[in-house]
Amino acid sequence: MMPFPPFDGFPEGTPSVPRPLPAGEPVHADRDLALRVADRLRAGLPQPGQRIVIEVQNRVVVLEGLVTDVHLRxxxxxLTWRTPDVFDVCNRLACWDGEPDNGGWADVIAEP
Structure with missing residues (x-):
């Protein structure tokens, strides 16, 4: 068995050294994209009162929350996918069907 030499860490500037994310353009661009997606959903969804949370990271939009049916989902x-500068959409919206016999939740597993 060969012994490993002592490890002093990675030299500065290598890809394995974590670096803080600069608070410049990427963070502001994601925030602006989230606001544009919110405006598009607010204007494009026919029924008010949908509970949708929008998160954006590196132009990937995550939709979470509760909508009334599969068509709105x-x-x-x-609508999110057609927003300019969106790279990808992760749709994690759940549907509420309002039926008391199954507790009201409709399991929506397949992505549109």
């Missing part, structure tokens, strides 16, 4: 996905 698909519409929210499509």
């Amino acid at each position: 698909r519409l929210a996905h499509d």
